[in-house]
Amino acid sequence: MFAEFYCLKVLNALFNLCKINKRRQEQAAENGIIPHLMKFIMSDSPLKPHALPLLCDMAHASRNSREQLRAHGGLDVYLSLLDDMVWSVTALDSIAVCLAHDNDKHKVEQALLKKDAVQKLVKFFQCCPEQQFVHILEPFLKIITKSSRINTTLAVNGLTPLLIARLDHQDAIARLNLLKLIKAVYEHHPRPKQLIVENDLPQKLLNLIKERRDGQSSGGQDLQSLSWSMLFKCSRVKRLLV
Numbered sequence: 001m002f003a004e005f006y007c008l009k010v011l012n013a014l015f016n017l018c019k020i021n022k023r024r025q026e027q028a029a030e031n032g033i034i035p036h037l038m039k040f041i042m043s044d045s046p047l048k049p050h051a052l053p054l055l056c057d058m059a060h061a062s063r064n065s066r067e068q069l070r071a072h073g074g075l076d077v078y079l080s081l082l083d084d085m086v087w088s089v090t091a092l093d094s095i096a097v098c099l100a101h102d103n104d105k106h107k108v109e110q111a112l113l114k115k116d117a118v119q120k121l122v123k124f125f126q127c128c129p130e131q132q133f134v135h136i137l138e139p140f141l142k143i144i145t146k147s148s149r150i151n152t153t154l155a156v157n158g159l160t161p162l163l164i165a166r167l168d169h170q171d172a173i174a175r176l177n178l179l180k181l182i183k184a185v186y187e188h189h190p191r192p193k194q195l196i197v198e199n200d201l202p203q204k205l206l207n208l209i210k211e212r213r214d215g216q217s218s219g220g221q222d223l224q225s226l227s228w229s230m231l232f233k234c235s236r237v238k239r240l241l242v
Contacts, residue, residue, distance in 0.1 A: 004046065011040075011050040018054065025061035029068040034058065038077055052087055059094035066098055075111050082124040089135045092124070096142040099150075109147050122158045133169075137177035144181065148188045155185045155195075164199045167208055175208065 014033065018025040033054070040051035055077065058065045069075065075098060081091035095112070102108040111117060121143075128136055144151040163182050169175050182201075189195045196202065 007040075007047055008050060011047060011054065015050065015054055018057065022061045025058060026065050028054075029058055029061065029065035034068050034072045034074060038072060038074065041077060042080075052081075052090075056087070056090045056094045059097045063101060063103075066101055069098065070107055070111075075108060079117055079120050082120050085129065085132075088124065088128070089132050089139075092136055092139045096139040096146075099143055099146050102146075109150060112143075112147070112150050113153055118153055118157050121154060122162070125159060126162050133166075134171055134174045137174060137181065141177060141181055141184065144184050151184060151188045152190060155189055160185055160189075160195060161199055164201060164204055167204050179208075 014028060018028055037051040037055040037058075039045070040047040041055060045051075055069075055074065058069050058074065059078075075095065078091040078095045078098075081087045084091070098108045099112065112121070121140075125136065125140065144154060160182075163178055163185065166178055167175060167182075169178065186192060186195060
């Protein structure tokens with residue numbers, strides 16, 4: 001009981017010291033805080049809510065802190081947090097940051113290409129609560145534009161139809177980000193014609209264009225422009241591959 005009390009005091013002090021200072025985050029990582037944070041999180045300790053923000057922030061600190069995270073299995077913890085309604089979006093953003101700063105050995109990319117990681121990411125997109133959905137699109141976009149291998153792997157393992165199915169989202173910015181995701185997937189897809197035909201993509205794009213010409217709303221003009229651009233590419237591919 002007393003040990004837990006003092007650990008809580010230490011975690012709160014570390015949080016306050018590190019929150020606005022990346023150098024302190026790096027120093028904490030270098031001095032071995034990450035395994036302790038992971039222990040609190042993975043054991044469902046009462047200290048878990050205090051350890052989570054520190055661990056998620058480590059991805060944003062420095063190359064050294066991300067190396068410490070990778071060495072101690074931090075990426076696996078982030079992936080496991082995709083099942084946590086409160087921390088899933090923050091964890092996804094930390095995953096995207098780790099991938100964005102992946103080194104020449106592509107260790108983060110390799111970890112995210114594992115079957116379990118791919119399944120977790122696709123399932124998270126599929127089951128994400130509506131109130132969080134808008135917030136996961138940019139991290140997903142960062143992930144699939146950073147790595148063409150992850151892009152293709154996610155696309156052929158169920159992400160593509162999930163993206164296209166959400167094109168009728170009521171939020172214009174969400175639709176724009178979904179179009180950007182679909183465009184990125186389409187550009188690296190091994191079977192682009194199959195993607196177009198099986199998902200009836202041209203008709204979905206036409207519906208999007210006809211639905212509302214809301215150029216005055218946030219993202220409206222960009223949405224229309226990207227929709228027309230995608231429709232043109234789809235039509236061209238269908239003609240070339242017939």
